[in-house]
Amino acid sequence: MNVLFITHARLDRHAYGDGSTRYRCFNHAEVLQDNNHQAEVQSLTNLRASDLGRYDIVSCLRPIYCQKLQQVSDFCRAQGIHLIADFDDLLFDPTMAERSPKVLNSQASVAHVQNQFRKHARSLPLFDELTVSTPALASAARKQCAHTRITVLRNGLSAYWLQHAEQARGTLTGGVRLSYLPGNRSHDRDLRFIAPTLGRFLKAHPQAILSLVGKVGLRGTALPREQLHLTPWVDYYSLPELIAQSRVTLAPLLDTPFNFAKSHIKFIESAALGVPALCSPTSDLLEHDIDGLTIIKYESDWEHALNCTVDPDYRAACGDALINYATQHCTAQAQYATVLKHWDSSEYWNRNRSAMSA
Known part of the structure; x- marks a missing residue:
């Protein structure tokens, strides 16, 4: 089996740095190669539809309608190549733009995001199948594509x-x-959502440090700067x-349908290192049941969860179990x-060949 993963990202520099491309393209290609299949990743920008002939399956990450994508779809249908749309965020429902x-x-403005989401939605009929990263995304996709096969990957x-x-x-x-x-x-906004609770915790525990990694806006958070480590x-x-x-590690999220459809990446990356995680609920996280993952549904529960971390044995008590679980x-x-x-099943290929010859 030969599979091509098409990404929206540019691959000429820091290709692996794009989280979606890393998890939805490179990680999947690695698995296929480890299982004696052929797989590669290309950017839609540099792709020529005429080069697709050697592939059995083409998976397109976060497809957005454009003439190039239409050409890819037309070529795949003509050649009997199975074309899959892959989404890891709730990008195909224009009604979600405001959230x-x-x-x-x-x-970005609501109008701009709505326009982008409409282009994602317009691309869906071009595909034979959808893969999505979370159960909530699958539910949302079924409302858009009731008769299309949708698989949670x-x-x-x-x-x-x-x-x-x-x-x-x-x-x-x-x-x-x-x-x-x-x-x-x-x-x-996710940080500001728990900033008051974090601020109280840090002031009550002067020995505690909050490490903020990435571009973070601190305006209006009132967090004690002397206890922040900024990277x-x-x-x-x-x-x-x-x-x-x-x-x-902390993974707070505002309570929105968009956020509820997000993936469990922050938790699994942390778990592999034996580090517990405090997280807002998502459909993906709710399928895990392991000590060391604390899912915090209500804002008022963050304070109790943070206070538990002061225990010197907090991490050691669940670290090994988290590592084993993640592995x-x-x-x-x-x-x-x-x-x-x-x-890889014969039924899959026989069904596709029948559909393509019909």
Whole structure:
């Protein structure tokens, strides 16, 4: 089987740095190659439809309608190549635009985001099948594509992450170090949501440090600056060491349908290092049941959860179990097993050939 993953991102520089491309393209290609299949990743910008003939399956990440994508779809249909749309965010429902992080964080207007979401939605009829990263995305996609096969293909850790996690473990330096790793400014409102509780916790525990990794807006948060450790940008390859120094990682999210459809990435990356996580609920996280993952539904419960982290044994009590859980259940290989079996089955190919010849 030969599979092409098409990404929206540019691949000429820092290709692996784009989180969506990393988890939805490179990690999946790695699994296929490890299972004796052929797989590669290309950018739609540099792709020529006429070069698609050697592939059996083409998976397009976050497709947005354009003439180039139409050409890819036309070629795949003519050649009997199975074409899959892959989404890891709620981008295909224009009614969600007002609640999207870009709008909530004043990074784009509602009209602009609605227009982008409409283009994503317009692309859906071009595809034979959809894969999505979370159960909530699957539910939303069924409203848009009632008669299209939709498969939940959860994000999973790469062999690279597990290797570096193993090397980084044990670097905890002591003390209460909380880490929040949003990556970009689209999470500013999420931080402000728990900032009052975080501020009270930090003032009550002067020995505690809040490590903020990535571009974070602190205006209006009133967090004690002397207890903040700011790392504006860090290469993805250095993240395991930063997480390993933490007693706990934080993943707060505003209660919106967009956020509820987000993936469990923050938790599984943390778990692989034996670091507990305090998280707002998402449909993906609610499917996990493991000590060390604390899902906090109500704003008032954050204070109690934070106070628990002061216990010197907080991380040690669940660290080994988290590592074992992540290694066994949260890898790209584990997430891909069902889909790989489905793609590689004779029934799958016979059904597709029949549909294409009809």
